[in-house]
Amino acid sequence: MSEDNMDQKEKQEVPDEKLPDKKVEKTEIPEPKEASKPETKPKSKPKAKPKPEPVAEEPGIFDGLYDTLFGKSWAMWIGCVILSVLSIGLFLISSPWGSSGGLLSWGQNIFDMIGMDLSESAPNGVTSLLDNRYGMLSVTMLIGALGAALMAKEFAIRIPPMGELGKGLAGGILMGIGAILGMGCTVGGFYSGWPALSGGALIFVLGLFIGTFIAVKYLLWEMEAMPKLSSGKSSILLAAKTKGTSLQPLAGAIVLVIGAALMYLYDGATEQVLIGFVLIGLMIGFVLQRSRFCVVRTLRETFLTGDSEPTQHLIVGLLVGLFGFTIIKIMGIGSEMSMVSGSFWMPAIVGGAIFGLGMTIAGGCTVGATWRAGEGHVKLWAALAGLVFTLPIAAEYIQPAFMDALPDSMKQQIFLPDTLGYGGSICLMLLILLLWYLFARWNEETGRFTAI
Amino acid sequence: MVEFDETLDCQGLSCPMPIIKLAKAMKKLPSGKVLELVGTDPGSKEDVPKWCSKTGNELLETTEGDGLYKYYIRKK
Numbered sequence: 001m002s003e004d005n006m007d008q009k010e011k012q013e014v015p016d017e018k019l020p021d022k023k024v025e026k027t028e029i030p031e032p033k034e035a036s037k038p039e040t041k042p043k044s045k046p047k048a049k050p051k052p053e054p055v056a057e058e059p060g061i062f063d064g065l066y067d068t069l070f071g072k073s074w075a076m077w078i079g080c081v082i083l084s085v086l087s088i089g090l091f092l093i094s095s096p097w098g099s100s101g102g103l104l105s106w107g108q109n110i111f112d113m114i115g116m117d118l119s120e121s122a123p124n125g126v127t128s129l130l131d132n133r134y135g136m137l138s139v140t141m142l143i144g145a146l147g148a149a150l151m152a153k154e155f156a157i158r159i160p161p162m163g164e165l166g167k168g169l170a171g172g173i174l175m176g177i178g179a180i181l182g183m184g185c186t187v188g189g190f191y192s193g194w195p196a197l198s199g200g201a202l203i204f205v206l207g208l209f210i211g212t213f214i215a216v217k218y219l220l221w222e223m224e225a226m227p228k229l230s231s232g233k234s235s236i237l238l239a240a241k242t243k244g245t246s247l248q249p250l251a252g253a254i255v256l257v258i259g260a261a262l263m264y265l266y267d268g269a270t271e272q273v274l275i276g277f278v279l280i281g282l283m284i285g286f287v288l289q290r291s292r293f294c295v296v297r298t299l300r301e302t303f304l305t306g307d308s309e310p311t312q313h314l315i316v317g318l319l320v321g322l323f324g325f326t327i328i329k330i331m332g333i334g335s336e337m338s339m340v341s342g343s344f345w346m347p348a349i350v351g352g353a354i355f356g357l358g359m360t361i362a363g364g365c366t367v368g369a370t371w372r373a374g375e376g377h378v379k380l381w382a383a384l385a386g387l388v389f390t391l392p393i394a395a396e397y398i399q400p401a402f403m404d405a406l407p408d409s410m411k412q413q414i415f416l417p418d419t420l421g422y423g424g425s426i427c428l429m430l431l432i433l434l435l436w437y438l439f440a441r442w443n444e445e446t447g448r449f450t451a452i
Numbered sequence: 453m454v455e456f457d458e459t460l461d462c463q464g465l466s467c468p469m470p471i472i473k474l475a476k477a478m479k480k481l482p483s484g485k486v487l488e489l490v491g492t493d494p495g496s497k498e499d500v501p502k503w504c505s506k507t508g509n510e511l512l513e514t515t516e517g518d519g520l521y522k523y524y525i526r527k528k
Binding site: 072073154156158159160161164219220223224230231234235236239240241242243292294297300304305306307363364372375377378379380452 | 461463464465466467468469471472473475476492493494495497498502503506507516517518519520
């Protein structure tokens, strides 16, 4: 029944309604906002609030720079290009951007601490988080996203209805299983996997599409059958006040400095790789939040609104990665088999489908959950918790049995240039990207696969 | 100042739930009526206008303040 959420005609009283002159004394701290809780004044009549005037800005170089970086979200393609460049940077010093491996490291460290047996998934013992490149990458991605959200005054603790929290957790658990079975997530198994010319990554995305398709059907069904799940008590805390001075930008700057200072945990002479991962992770998190990078959105909109823009933007990023990765591999700077897993084809299709289902229900993939967690979406905290909890368990108990059950022909490590050469592989990738682009545009025009 | 007929509360919800709810609510709204959507997800700043232009519903006004994003949409 959508009446649940439609009957709140009453207007909430917002503090500045009492202040028609739009002046509010300086707010010291972003305080918990009682006003935004869904407590409606039953007596007040429906009336719209006048549009708040734009905050008066003193012109200056810093304001101009601030507006450019934080005024509004960046176009996603800009984010994609920078992310690909940063991923190329990681590849130059070690191996490209990945995300589920880092969260696996978080989980393994926690389970190791409480004494769980991890001998199957970590036969040589668990690497401590501080020494795990990808573990630290995920830590600083989260810090970078938090810093960026604060600097842009977009941080707030957004507590959704209980049903949504459950969906976040369930989505995280599914993603954890999918990432382990598919040997990667949307980053390692796709955004890095495609430019790495991995055959398994191509199949993984097919799986993602299948899972996303099912999840979109589910979400639409849920909206009709169980509208209560996504309505009910919700609240928002610590949001930046629009008028007056917000401390969020200052807090954001401090958070970013602390994130960068993590590099001093390492020896500059012998641990440059870890330092590189710490700093690049911080930048990745920052860019993720500012550009609202979202693989879920890219795939989901195919079946929801048909919007092809995210697809186009992602393709731009993939092209940059393809170019950079290929040069690194051909020149022998990085390992040819980097980001090429033995997931072709059964693990990739099964893992991809489960992952796709999970990420669409959660509303964010592994990195999507990470940066949105930094922005304060509690649903994605639940997704992150589900991931961190499930990844080690799936690696320890599910993956070995799954892999044992598969014949070798179904779990191959396919590096496309081994069969097609680099030229042929690049042509194949360009063809696939072109076809995807054409499909997305066609679907947008015709609405063939769209639901709303 | 925009007069509206219905309110859709999407506080605390993140992408894509506000858009799915919006699509459903708009389906029930009679033509010409105005819906107010109240959300907290910064992602809605891009999603809602895009959805409106795609579906031909008119986005009358957008306001933003204290962590709340409000959209006033007239049903086509």
